[in-house]
Amino acid sequence: MSALFVAGTGTDIGKTHVACTLIRVLKARGLAVDAFKPVVSGFDPADPSSSDPARLANALGDPAALPRISPRRYLAPVAPNLAARLEGDTLALEDLVADCRAALAGDHDLMLVEGAGGVMSPLTDDATNLDLIATLDLPVLLIAGSYLGTISHVLTALVALRARGATIAAIVMSESLDAPDLVQTADALGAFERETPIFLAPRAEHWDASALAEHLAKGL
Ligand SMILES: Nc1ncnc2c1ncn2[C@@H]1O[C@H](COP(=O)(O)OP(=O)(O)OP(=O)(O)O)[C@@H](O)[C@H]1O
Ligand SMILES: C[C@H](N)[C@H](N)CCCCCC(=O)O
Numbered sequence: 001m002s003a004l005f006v007a008g009t010g011t012d013i014g015k016t017h018v019a020c021t022l023i024r025v026l027k028a029r030g031l032a033v034d035a036f037k038p039v040v041s042g043f044d045p046a047d048p049s050s051s052d053p054a055r056l057a058n059a060l061g062d063p064a065a066l067p068r069i070s071p072r073r074y075l076a077p078v079a080p081n082l083a084a085r086l087e088g089d090t091l092a093l094e095d096l097v098a099d100c101r102a103a104l105a106g107d108h109d110l111m112l113v114e115g116a117g118g119v120m121s122p123l124t125d126d127a128t129n130l131d132l133i134a135t136l137d138l139p140v141l142l143i144a145g146s147y148l149g150t151i152s153h154v155l156t157a158l159v160a161l162r163a164r165g166a167t168i169a170a171i172v173m174s175e176s177l178d179a180p181d182l183v184q185t186a187d188a189l190g191a192f193e194r195e196t197p198i199f200l201a202p203r204a205e206h207w208d209a210s211a212l213a214e215h216l217a218k219g220l
């Protein structure tokens with residue numbers, strides 16, 4: 001496994017947050033890690049600092065990597081295909097696949113490819129993140145929240161991913177604001193999902209991702 005697709009059960013769920021922490025931990029262990037987000041919406045060129053590619057670039061220790069990490073950047077905070085259309089662009093799955101494959105051909109121990117939104121959020125007018133995952137045939141790091149309702153969202157995402165033959169390397173439950181107890185929620189999920197390890201990301205700027213890193217590093 002030299003690449004992982006960082007997918008979410010939804011948007012604003014913790015994909016970038018978890019990816020950045022994982023990058024820092026793996027880099028500290030001496031691994032050559034890289035990141036790619038094929039398309040980003042909600043990107044403000046006048047203030048890119050809080051954007052996904054900027055956060056990923058900072059985690060990599062290479063702020064100048066922003067345009068390489070996300071070559072397709074759109075302003076409107078909506079689905080990428082809609083945001084692109086507002087700027088006169090039409091996104092095509094084959095172009096996103098080609099961009100990802102070019103990034104995956106680079107020299108690294110692990111490439112994290114972050115999607116946009118959730119597993120079945122649209123990327124183009126006729127393709128979702130799931131279509132990109134299936135086409136790239138990458139193992140998935142599935143990021144979930146811990147809010148009331150997350151169990152159904154995780155199990156539904158797993159059904160959708162497995163129906164397209166995707167393998168799930170791990171699940172990370174990233175603690176949501178104003179949510180029920182994180183450990184209890186993860187245990188409740190674990191009663192229904194016994195195949196895939198579930199890691200916890202408590203609500204904090206920095207959390208101990210060493211167990212997750214060790215699990216993923218085994219596959220490298
Ligand atoms: N475990 C956590 N602890 C602290 N903050 C968190 C945690 N998980 C998510 N957040 C915060 O919640 C917000 C949304 O997280 P993030 O940007 O990672 O979502 P995302 O899934 O990448 O969204 P998008 O679909 O836009 O890419 C961010 O401000 C992030 O810092
Ligand atoms: C703007 C946001 N942060 C993401 N980049 C895009 C989320 C698209 C979600 C589409 C949907 O599933 O309804």
Ligand SMILES: [Mg+2]
Pocket residue numbers: 015016017052114
């Ligand atoms: Mg993100």
